[in-house]
Amino acid sequence: MSFTLPDLPYAHDALASAGMSKETLEYHHDLHHKAYVDNGNKLIAGTQWEGKSVEDIIVGTYQAGSTAQNGIFNNASQHWNHAQFWEMMGPGKVAMPGELEKALVESFGSVQKFKDEFAAAGAGQFGSGWAWLVKAKDGSLKVTKTENGVNPLCFGQTALLGCDVWEHSYYIDFRNKRPAYLTNFLDNLVNWENVASRLK
Numbered sequence: 001m002s003f004t005l006p007d008l009p010y011a012h013d014a015l016a017s018a019g020m021s022k023e024t025l026e027y028h029h030d031l032h033h034k035a036y037v038d039n040g041n042k043l044i045a046g047t048q049w050e051g052k053s054v055e056d057i058i059v060g061t062y063q064a065g066s067t068a069q070n071g072i073f074n075n076a077s078q079h080w081n082h083a084q085f086w087e088m089m090g091p092g093k094v095a096m097p098g099e100l101e102k103a104l105v106e107s108f109g110s111v112q113k114f115k116d117e118f119a120a121a122g123a124g125q126f127g128s129g130w131a132w133l134v135k136a137k138d139g140s141l142k143v144t145k146t147e148n149g150v151n152p153l154c155f156g157q158t159a160l161l162g163c164d165v166w167e168h169s170y171y172i173d174f175r176n177k178r179p180a181y182l183t184n185f186l187d188n189l190v191n192w193e194n195v196a197s198r199l200k
Contacts (some may be wrong), residue, residue, distance in 0.1 A: 001051050001052065001054075001056060002041050002044075003036075003037040003039065003040045003041050003075075003076070003079050005029075005033060005034050005037045006083050006086065008025065008029055008086055009087060009090070009092060010091050011084060012026055012027075012029075013024045013093055013131075014019075014091040015089060015090075015189060017091075018091065018092075018177040018180075018189050019173060019184040019185075019188055019189065020173060020189060021070060021172060021173050024169075024170075024173055026174045027168065027172065028053045028082075028164075028168060028169060029082070029086065031080075032168055033078075033079070033082040033102065034081075036075045036078040036079040037075075037077075037083065038075050038126055039071070039075045040072065040075035040079055042050070042077075043069055043071050043072045043075060044057065044072060047072070049061070049072060049076075051155050054076050054079060054080050055080065055104060055153055057072065057073075057076040058073065058076050058077045058080060058151070058153050059153055059154065061073035061076065062077075062150070062153075062154040063173040064154075066174070067148070067151075069148065069149070072123075073149070074148065075112070075147050075149075077135070077149035077150065077151050077154075078149040079121065080151065080153070080163070081130060081149060081151050081162060081164065084159055084162055085135050085163075085164055087191070087194055088161055088189075088190060088191060088194050088195065089164060089185075089189045089190060089191055090189075090191035091112060091186065094190070094191050094192050094193050096111065096196075097190065097192060097196040097200065098200055099147055099165075099196060100192060100195060100196040103141060103199060107140065107141040107142075108143075109115070111172070114133070114143070115183075115186045115187075117143045118131055118133060118161075118163070118186060119131075119179060119182040120141050120167045121143050121144065121145040121180055122145065122163050122178065123145075123165075123179045123182060124145065124183045125145040125147070125165050126147075126148065127148075127149055127164060128147070128148050128165070128166040129145060129146050129147045129150070129165055130141070130145065130146050130150075130151065130162050130163065130164055130165060130168070131144075131145050131148065131165060131182070132144045132152055132157075132159055132160075132162045132163075133159075133160045133161040133195070134152045134157040134158060134159055134160060134163075135157065135158040135160055135198075135199065136157055137156050137183065141160070142157075144157075146198070149172065149198075159198065160195050160198045160199055160200060161190065161195045161198075163182060164180075165178060165182070169181070
């Protein structure tokens, strides 16, 4: 099973009014994500990972405690991360389903407290990485952050929401204002119905 670049679930300019420009998506999806797919396919060719699912490759090649990781892991995990990221966003503000709102209030005290914790995790991730809302093995909801391409699969968690905080994700639209990018992501870009579907 080779990696395939998924189509965006919306037009390149569909998120522009919500703060993510057509130019950002053209660079981020068409160039950055495609590079992870192309490089990943080259690296797994002829190895034990050829034909395996991207999830199996991520878990199988993750090296706990290593900040370097290997090329296969880095490209597989970033391919998976981005495939989720596109689905977690959408055009037009999507109301948060009641079951998700209830779960966030139970876990964080309020939706706003969740947003504050998520934004702080993303802003506080030194260098490249991701901020996540995850469902842990015990069923609890937690906000986490990971370096580079590391993702919740590495820890047996379910990714409910992820935000890319690599500079290529926000620099065209927000320059060096990562906190503003995160706030805009949470307030204007998240497809909360997609997040709720992952909770189930």
